[in-house]
Amino acid sequence: MTNLEFTPLVFGISAIAGWLGALTGLGGGVVVTPALTVLLGVDIRYAIGASLVSVIATSSGAAASYIREGFTNIRIGMFLEIATTLGALLGAHLATRAPTSVLSIIFGLVLLHASWQSSRGGPPDVAAEVPDPLATRFKLDGAYPTDQGPRAYHVSHVKSGLGLMFGAGTLSGLLGIGSGALKVIAMDQLMRIPFKVSTTTSNFMIGVTAAASAGIYLHRGYVEPVLAMPVMLGVLAGSTLGARQLAGARVRVLRWIFAIVVAVMAVEMIVSGVRGTT
Amino acid sequence: MTDQRLQSIVSTLLITGVVLSAAVVLIGGVCHLVRHGSEPADYRSFQAVPESYRSLGGVIHAAGSFDYRAVIQLGLLLLIATPVARVALSLVAFTLERDYTYVAITAVVLAVLIYSLMGQR
Numbered sequence: 001m002t003n004l005e006f007t008p009l010v011f012g013i014s015a016i017a018g019w020l021g022a023l024t025g026l027g028g029g030v031v032v033t034p035a036l037t038v039l040l041g042v043d044i045r046y047a048i049g050a051s052l053v054s055v056i057a058t059s060s061g062a063a064a065s066y067i068r069e070g071f072t073n074i075r076i077g078m079f080l081e082i083a084t085t086l087g088a089l090l091g092a093h094l095a096t097r098a099p100t101s102v103l104s105i106i107f108g109l110v111l112l113h114a115s116w117q118s119s120r121g122g123p124p125d126v127a128a129e130v131p132d133p134l135a136t137r138f139k140l141d142g143a144y145p146t147d148q149g150p151r152a153y154h155v156s157h158v159k160s161g162l163g164l165m166f167g168a169g170t171l172s173g174l175l176g177i178g179s180g181a182l183k184v185i186a187m188d189q190l191m192r193i194p195f196k197v198s199t200t201t202s203n204f205m206i207g208v209t210a211a212a213s214a215g216i217y218l219h220r221g222y223v224e225p226v227l228a229m230p231v232m233l234g235v236l237a238g239s240t241l242g243a244r245q246l247a248g249a250r251v252r253v254l255r256w257i258f259a260i261v262v263a264v265m266a267v268e269m270i271v272s273g274v275r276g277t278t
Numbered sequence: 279m280t281d282q283r284l285q286s287i288v289s290t291l292l293i294t295g296v297v298l299s300a301a302v303v304l305i306g307g308v309c310h311l312v313r314h315g316s317e318p319a320d321y322r323s324f325q326a327v328p329e330s331y332r333s334l335g336g337v338i339h340a341a342g343s344f345d346y347r348a349v350i351q352l353g354l355l356l357l358i359a360t361p362v363a364r365v366a367l368s369l370v371a372f373t374l375e376r377d378y379t380y381v382a383i384t385a386v387v388l389a390v391l392i393y394s395l396m397g398q399r
Contacts, residue, residue, distance in 0.1 A: 003311060006319035043324040053354050057296055060360050064293040067285045074285070078368060078383055085390040092394075100324075138379065207292075207361035208387065214358045215394030219333065221326025225350035226319070229307040232354070236300060 006040075007230045013039065014234025018058060021235075022242025024118050024258045025199065027206070028235040029055040029177040034111060034265035037104075038272075042227070044100050044107070048176030049222035052214050054235035055178045059206035061236065062243060066200040073142045073197055076155065076187070077204045083162045084183070084205055085212040087169020092213035095174045096220055104273030107175050111266035117181050119259040134158040144197050153194050161191040173213035178206040284371045288364055295360030299353045306341075306349030313346065362391045 001009075013035050014028070021028030029051045036047040066072050095103065135141055135155035143150040155161075164186035172179040180202050187198035217223055330336040331351045340348030365388050372380040 001319050002316050003319045004315035007307070007311060040321075042321040045324045046321045053357060056357050056361060057300065060292045060357075060364075061296045064289045064296070067289045067292075070285070072285075074281070074288070074368070075380065078365075078380060078387065081365075081387045082383060082390075085387055085394075089390060089394060138383075139377075208365060208391070211358050211361040212391055212394050215391070215396075218355075218358070221328075221332050223331075223351070223354060224321065224327050225306070225331060225347050225354065226310060227321055228354055229303050229310075229350050232303060232357070233300060233307070236296070 003226065007226075010036070010040070010227065011230035011234040014054065014231045015238035015241075018054070018235035018238025018240075019242040020238075020254065020258050020261075022058075022062075022239040023245065023254050025180075026114050026118060026258070027055065027178045027180045028058055028239050030111065030114055030181075031262065031265070032231060032235060033107065033176060034262075034269055036231070038265055038268045044103055045095075045222050046224050046227055048095065048103070049217045049224065050176075050228040050231040051235075052176035052210050052217060053223060053228050054232045055172075055176070055210045056207050056214065057232050057236045058239045059178060059180075059203050059210070061240065063200075063204045063207065065243075066203060069200070070145045071196050071200040072204045073140070073193070073201050074204070075138070076140050076142070076193065076197075077201050079138055079140060080162065080165045080187075081205055081208050083165035084169035084172070084179075084209040087166040087171075088173035088209050088212035089216070091170040091173020091175075092216035093173075094170070095176075095213075096216075096222075098174075101273045101276045103175065104269045108266045108268075108270035108273060110171065110175060110177070111262050111269065114181055115259045115262040115266060118255050118262065130154070130156065132156045132158045142197070144194060151194075153197070154192070156192045157190050161186050164190060169209050169212070172206075172209050173216075176210075176213070176217070178210065180206055284368075287371075288367060291364055291367060292360060295356065295363065299357035299360065302353030302356060303350050304353075306346045306351075306353055310346035310350065358395070362388070362395065365391060 017031040018028035032051040033047040036042040037044050131154040135158050140155040143152045168179040168182040183202035184198050187193040188195050330340045337348050337351045341352045369384040
């Protein structure tokens with residue numbers, strides 16, 4: 001295939017990945033890498049480099065509008081970014097040492113989780129009753145806008161939240177994904193932060209987390225500009241479109257389609273990892 | 279600076295960074311395809327990209343001599359710099375607010391980002 005044929009193909013695949021990622025809230029990065037490796041046979045290291053860059057683009061673009069809506073808690077984001085960026089450094093260092101077959105298997109497992117998450121939808125909110133002393137000290141408690149005016153919330157389990165965020169950062173650096181799903185679980189389920197605040201703050205943190213490992217990938221020569229170009233532009237275009245349609249009704253059906261597609265790719269990646277054909 | 283003012287500035291910074299970098303990547307990409315469109319695209323076996331595309335200095339130098347692959351890479355570097363600039367801006371904002379706990383937290387995050395970008399191998 002020539003560059004002139006390959007580039008539009010990659011752009012199209014990335015646009016679909018970004019669109020589905022935005023509609024289901026799982027992010028495009030997690031689908032782009034398996035799509036490139038499974039469908040086009042791209043080496044997983046090139047795919048990870050390109051996907052990581054696209055993750056920065058989508059999260060920054062989306063964060064710009066979420067921040068204006070007033071749901072994003074910048075202090076929680078900043079505080080937890082200590083853990084996610086350090087994790088991302090570790091992940092990026094591990095990625096350059098781990099065999100590609102291991103990367104492929106880990107990626108497959110993360111995809112299986114994403115698939116399960118997608119089929120389930122968002123869990124109900126559980127509010128934190130008692131504030132964590134650490135949350136008070138670091139001024140993490142906040143308020144978000146509702147129709148009846150601002151509603152205050154507390155943050156709990158700050159220490160374990162930091163631990164889980166370190167893990168999310170490591171996975172992000174290792175696989176070149178945003179790790180949005182894990183970040184939301186840490187904030188929403190563990191730290192008891194309201195769902196909408198969790199998702200927007202997670203998105204806010206993704207760009208910084210990805211930038212921490214992107215530097216290392218760049219210096220190691222994993223970011224191939226000619227491949228990253230259609231991936232970044234495609235995911236950005238697709239996710240921008242998807243974010244505008246978010247209110248649409250057929251999200252449930254899409255979630256299921258997404259879950260199945262992701263599960264198939266997960267199995268594909270695990271099998272090729274085990275066989276050592278990546 | 280009020281929190282709302284900070285939010286508005288951060289939002290503008292992020293959108294500017296993304297639009298600017300996407301424009302540079304697109305221009306570099308189109309020019310590259312015009313010149314090298316008929317060459318084969320093969321990413322099956324991994325080979326680290328050449329040294330000149332791996333550092334800010336190398337990329338700027340190559341982009342200056344109309345190497346369009348380096349122009350794309352310059353756009354990607356702008357994109358990576360966007361969240362870093364956001365953190366740097368937060369550092370200024372927390373300093374103005376005299377919120378020294380958050381000045382320290384933000385400084386740690388900024389240090390990690392700079393460590394990563396400054397070419398640790």
